[in-house]
Amino acid sequence: MRTTILLLALLGSVSTQALAADVHPVEQPLLHEITGRVSADELHSTIATLVGFGTRHTLSDTKSEKRGIGAARRWIKSRFESFSTACGGCLEVVTPSQTVTGTRVPQPTEVMDIVAIQRGTSDPDRVIVITGHLDSRVTDVMDFKHDAPGANDDGSGTAAVIEAARVLSKYKFPATLVYAALSGEEQGLYGGKVLADYAKQQRWQVETDLNNDIVGNTHGQDGGVNNTIVRIFSEGYKRALLLDVRSAARDGRSLPSAIKDDGNSFADSPSRNVARYMSALADAYLGHFAVRRVYRTDRYGRGGDQVPFLEAGYPAVRLTEADENYTRQHQDLRSEGGIPYGDTIDGVDFAYLAQVTRLNAITMASMAKAPAPPAGVDIEGAVKSDTTIKWKTASGAATYRVHWRDTTAPQWQRSYAAGDATTLTLKDVVIDDAFFGVSAVSADGFASPVAFPGDAGSFGGTTTATP
Ligand SMILES: [Zn+2]
Numbered sequence: 001m002r003t004t005i006l007l008l009a010l011l012g013s014v015s016t017q018a019l020a021a022d023v024h025p026v027e028q029p030l031l032h033e034i035t036g037r038v039s040a041d042e043l044h045s046t047i048a049t050l051v052g053f054g055t056r057h058t059l060s061d062t063k064s065e066k067r068g069i070g071a072a073r074r075w076i077k078s079r080f081e082s083f084s085t086a087c088g089g090c091l092e093v094v095t096p097s098q099t100v101t102g103t104r105v106p107q108p109t110e111v112m113d114i115v116a117i118q119r120g121t122s123d124p125d126r127v128i129v130i131t132g133h134l135d136s137r138v139t140d141v142m143d144f145k146h147d148a149p150g151a152n153d154d155g156s157g158t159a160a161v162i163e164a165a166r167v168l169s170k171y172k173f174p175a176t177l178v179y180a181a182l183s184g185e186e187q188g189l190y191g192g193k194v195l196a197d198y199a200k201q202q203r204w205q206v207e208t209d210l211n212n213d214i215v216g217n218t219h220g221q222d223g224g225v226n227n228t229i230v231r232i233f234s235e236g237y238k239r240a241l242l243l244d245v246r247s248a249a250r251d252g253r254s255l256p257s258a259i260k261d262d263g264n265s266f267a268d269s270p271s272r273n274v275a276r277y278m279s280a281l282a283d284a285y286l287g288h289f290a291v292r293r294v295y296r297t298d299r300y301g302r303g304g305d306q307v308p309f310l311e312a313g314y315p316a317v318r319l320t321e322a323d324e325n326y327t328r329q330h331q332d333l334r335s336e337g338g339i340p341y342g343d344t345i346d347g348v349d350f351a352y353l354a355q356v357t358r359l360n361a362i363t364m365a366s367m368a369k370a371p372a373p374p375a376g377v378d379i380e381g382a383v384k385s386d387t388t389i390k391w392k393t394a395s396g397a398a399t400y401r402v403h404w405r406d407t408t409a410p411q412w413q414r415s416y417a418a419g420d421a422t423t424l425t426l427k428d429v430v431i432d433d434a435f436f437g438v439s440a441v442s443a444d445g446f447a448s449p450v451a452f453p454g455d456a457g458s459f460g461g462t463t464t465a466t467p
Contacts, residue, residue, distance in 0.1 A: 132157025
């Protein structure tokens with residue numbers, strides 16, 4: 001009992017660095033090297049080229065070599081191919097597409113994603129995805145004629161994807177990395193669905209999608225400047241499991257067994273554990289740069305390409321700058337009352353975008369070097385003074401680490417190295433008062449994100465979701 005009291009007293013005073021060390025137990029020179037290779041000049045050059053295509057609207061011209069989304073797609077494909085040439089063919093470039101019609105797509109239109117796949121050396125079915133959308137728009141979402149530079153929305157995310165591919169293709173990883181420039185976002189999140197469907201067809205075990213959308217502006221509409229924080233949005237209870245409930249109710253089936261309180265309440269998800277993981281990486285590896293975790297799927301009333309991934313049962317987060325400027329998003333190029341409107345390249349802060357890109361790159365590298373997050377996590381300890389946590393062996397894991405936190409705490413607060421065991425009893429830690437999870441650690445000290453008990457906390461895809 002005394003130990004429990006000591007633990008709770010400590011919780012209030014755990015420093016940020018201590019938390020980062022708990023989630024990422026070994027400092028990795030590789031991750032420092034990767035941050036050093038990300039170049040603001042490369043990001044600038046990519047966005048300047050993208051803006052040069054005039055408009056990248058999903059309904060724009062696909063034949064011209066100079067203008068429209070077709071030219072932009074071919075240029076991105078050529079970038080991926082040039083990186084692949086430089087790494088001895090390490091990238092496979094594919095262009096999954098679907099022909100769609102909808103409210104914002106009046107005529108059947110091919111929505112094509114440009115995707116580079118860097119196969120893992122020993123665990124190629126495990127997949128870490130980065131996405132940004134290459135399409136752009138102006139005030140009228142149906143206007144595919146006028147210039148829509150889309151420098152920040154989402155030239156910034158697309159540039160982060162391309163730069164991550166350039167830097168990470170110089171290394172080899174046990175798991176697969178996927179770099180994807182998506183189309184059709186502004187017309188209805190079509191490109192995200194195209195890629196999520198492709199992932200299902202390929203039977204990828206997607207451990208996360210890092211969706212970068214609007215990640216380059218630092219001058220907010222309110223006049224504030226914020227160049228040291230990126231927001232990461234993550235859903236609460238898995239959307240795919242909630243869709244299960246809806247379809248069960250519609251079909252008159254009984255409630256799926258996955259829908260129960262799995263021990264971490266109804267307000268937590270693998271996506272949140274990816275956000276926590278990234279937050280700890282930023283604290284450990286990026287000076288003067290931090291993550292503001294937002295426990296929402298997206299900004300209020302907005303959506304992004306992470307949503308089709310979540311609906312498919314894959315963990316996914318959205319990265320967006322801390323302080324948005326709405327006069328620069330979805331606007332015709334013009335000046336009104338001395339205020340410039342439009343998404344032009346002078347609104348992108350490349351030093352800031354480089355930091356966001358570094359965070360993406362080290363997250364992908366760290367997750368791909370680490371084992372898979374443990375599956376089959378379970379806890380027991382009702383009406384006892386100790387808590388026992390169990391899990392299954394994870395491929396590539398040398399050791400495991402048990403994590404726990406106060407039920408109201410946003411980040412994991414305490415951890416305990418469990419060696420190569422698959423069960424651990426925490427003496428005098430009362431199960432009622434904390435949430436619990438487990439990470440898997442490779443022999444060279446790369447840790448996975450934390451998985452918590454049940455389907456709700458599992459990184460494995462849900463099997464029954466029918467969105
Ligand atoms: Zn966007």
